[in-house]
Amino acid sequence: MTESNGKIRVVVVGAKGRMGREVVKTVLNDPQLELAGAVDRTLHQVDVGSVLGLGDIGVPFANRLGECLVQSNADVMIDFTNPAAVRDNVYTALEYGVRPVVGTTGMSQDDLLAWDRILREKGIGGIVAPNFAIGAILMMKFAAMAARYLPHVEIIELHHDQKLDAPSGTALKTAEMIAAERQSVRQGHPDEEEKLAGARGADFDGMRIHSVRLPGYVAHQEVIFGGVGQTLTIRHDSISRESFMPGVALAAKKVMELTGLVYGLEHLMF
Structure with a gap:
């Protein structure tokens, strides 16, 4: 940690966005974390709190990540922006020795492997998690357990x-x-036929994955198991973005203890 007060100095990228706003609030309300900087390409030298309706907090927006990381003396960068932006942001954070905590999905395996290599060379840690909601992590854990008995x-x-x-x-x-x-x-009948392409969803190791995209949803998933004379459904619902924040705070603290890249919040929980 870089500050004598012992707090972890955090820079939030995309702080004006829907997830970024929640992350800023979480950092401000956690006694172990300190908001050291916030990045938004459209804002510069405007107080973060005044934009987010929190009142002036003495931390201005920056529109260049590299400058913000240096000037803020950051320990951790938290990023929930889009996949294209996250990729460049992580490499920038690694260049300056700042630990990335990433919640954006869609990263390539090549990038994940490269980030792990660089992090290990620098002797610091990073976290990429498809989901930061504690309930979602439990849902995935329970699903893996159920698959042993209901394949x-x-x-x-x-x-x-x-x-x-x-x-x-x-x-x-x-x-x-x-x-x-x-x-x-x-799975399914060996001679089944899709009358419309994609009707049975994507195929992953024989199981089917179906994606729904509609206004009104936040993030939801159900895993349905079928057996002889029975079904089992395990479902998780994030009804607001606040659901991800305890996991984000956990990651921002745990990443200080890591070397290399951890993929998935479950590795910090179990």
């Missing part, structure tokens, strides 16, 4: 209509965790 499964994920990637990172992470606990299963 036939389909995943339905439902998000707001502005989400860019499909399936969601949470659905893909759930499928990966399920695949690690069961053998591949060819």
